[in-house]
Amino acid sequence: MATNNNTNPFEAYSGSSNLAKPGFLVLLFFLIVVFAVIIVKLEIIGVGLAFGLIFGSVYLYYLFTYPILGFYTAIGFNFILIGLGRYLTGVPIGFGIDAILILTYVALFMNKFKERVDWTPIKKDVTILATIWFGYSIFQIINPEARSFAAWISGRGMALYPFLLIPLTLLYINTNKKLDTILYIWGVFSILATIKGIIQLNFGVDFAEQAWLNEGNYKTHILFGKLRVFSFYSDAGQFGANQAFSAVVAIIYSMSKKGLPKFFFIMVGILGIYGMMISGTRGSISVPLIGFMTFFVLRKNMFVMVSGIVLLLLVFIFFKYTFIGQGNYQIRRMRTAFDPNDASLQVRLDNQKILKNYLSSRPFGGGIGHGGTKAQKYLPNAFLSNVATDSWYVLIWVEQGIVGLLLHLMILFYVMGKASFEVMFRIRDPIVKLKMSALISGMAGVMVASYGNAVLGTMPTALIFYSSMALISNSKVFIDDNEKNEAELTKQLENKY
Missing domain, CATH: 1.20.1280 (Monooxygenase)
Incomplete structure (x- = not known):
C-alpha cells in the first residue's frame, strides 16, 4: 500500500492514542516529577x-x-x-x-x-519591494557614517519586520474568515487600549508607568498638569495615532458586516476616536481626516464624495476657526495642530534645517539606529543623536539618507497607488472593495500622520501597517474566496431543492 508522504508529523497521532503508549506514560511521569521538584524548591516562583x-x-x-x-x-x-x-x-x-x-x-x-x-502566494510586487528595502538596510551596516552595530540592531525593525511579515501574510491570510480574524484581534486590543487609557486618565498611572514617567518622559507626557494618555503603548503619540488608525479602519470595515460583527467594529471605531482625543496627540487628528477623505475618493460616488468633503470641512472649521469646547483640554490640545505658528512645529522645522546642512554630503545617511535622542544610548555624544527627529520620514532621512527616503516613499506610494487603482477600477465584489478601502484609508492617514511623529515604524502600528501592505496587494484571493463560497452555497441550494 502506498504511503502518504504529505502527512503532518504533528497530526499523525491523536492525544488518546498517545496515552496508550508506555513511552508516553514514562515521559509524563518524569515531567510530573520534574515540575514537583521545581515547585518545592522555588515555591511561588x-x-x-x-x-x-x-x-x-x-x-x-x-x-x-x-x-x-x-x-x-x-x-x-x-x-x-x-x-x-x-x-x-x-x-x-x-x-x-x-x-x-x-x-x-x-x-x-x-x-x-x-x-x-508552496511559495507561489508570495510571488508579488510587495514581496520584492520588502526584500529590496531589507537589502538596503543590510547595506547600512557598512555605511561609512555608521559607528555602532548595536544601534543598527536597535533599528532593525524598520526593514526586518516587513521582510518577515509580508510573506507570512500572503501565505496564510488567504480567506475572508482569516482576514476577519486579524481585524477582530486588532479590534479587541484597540478596545483594551482605550479602556486602559480611560483608567490612566481618571485614576492615574500605576507604579511601572510612574517609573517610566520619572525617567524623563513626564516632560512630554504631563503638560500644564494634564496627562497625555499613553495606555500600554510606547508613548501618547503612538497611542493617539494607532487608535485613530483603528477607528478609520473599523468604521469603514463595519459597512461590510451585519449584526453583532457590525456593532463590534462600530464600537472599536467610537472608542478609537475617544482614545485619540484623550492622548492629547495633535498630529493624530490627520489620520481620520485623511483616512475618510481617501475613502470618499475611493468610492467614486459624487454624492458621497461631496457629503464627506463637507463633513470634513466642518470638522476643520470647528478646530481652526472656532473656540467651541475650548474649556476641554483634549479639544484645546487638538486645536493647536491647526496653528502654523505653534512653537513645537517651529522647533521641528528648525531641527530639519540643521539636519539638512549635515546630510547634504551624506546621501546614505548616518546609519540605522543613529538618529534622534534614542541613539544616545549607543552614541551619546554624536551629532545626530542630539537632534530630535520626531517625524518618521525625517528619521528615515537622517539614518538612511535621501536615497533611503526616496526608496521608502517610492515603495509606500507604489503599494498604495496600485491597491487604490484596483479598488477604484477593477474590484467588483462590494464586500472586498469595502475591506480593501478600509485598510487603504487607514494606511493613508497613518502615512500623513507620520510626518509629525514616528508613527509608522513603531509598534503596534508597524506590524499592522506592514500586514496591511500585503493584504491590499492580495485582494484577488478574497474575491476568489467569496466566489467559491457563493458557488458552494448555490450548489447546496440546488441539491436541496
Missing part, C-alpha cells in the same frame, strides 16, 4: 515557572501543528510588547516579535518537511 513551561510546551506543539498561530500571536503580542517592557525591566523583551516570527518560519518548514513549501 516555581509555580509560575512550571505553568510557564506547560503553557510554552502546549503553545509550541500547536504552533508547529498550525503555523498560522505564530502569525496571529505576533499581531497580538505586537500591541502589548512595549507596555509589558515597563513591568519586565531588564528582560530583552524587544526581541519577542523577532523570536515569534522566526519560530513561525521554523514551524512552517517543519510542518512541510516531507513536501516543498
